[in-house]
Amino acid sequence: MIKAKCPVCGGEVTLPDDVMPGEVVEHDCGVTLEVVKDGETIKVKPLEGVGEDWGE
Numbered sequence: 001m002i003k004a005k006c007p008v009c010g011g012e013v014t015l016p017d018d019v020m021p022g023e024v025v026e027h028d029c030g031v032t033l034e035v036v037k038d039g040e041t042i043k044v045k046p047l048e049g050v051g052e053d054w055g056e
């Protein structure tokens with residue numbers, strides 16, 4: 001398993017070993033995250049553009 005840190009809530013995000021950059025995962029806090037590769041490090045960032053409705 002690969003562990004990354006959620007940039008939104010700071011919690012741990014667990015990813016499968018064979019996760020590919022560009023994959024989209026949902027975190028427990030409700031945010032949608034995109035997997036990105038930074039050198040040899042797998043990270044996640046909030047997925048932009050695909051709008052969850054934040055409820056105005």
Ligand SMILES: [Zn+2]
Pocket residue numbers: 006007008009010011027028029030031
């Ligand atoms: Zn989170």
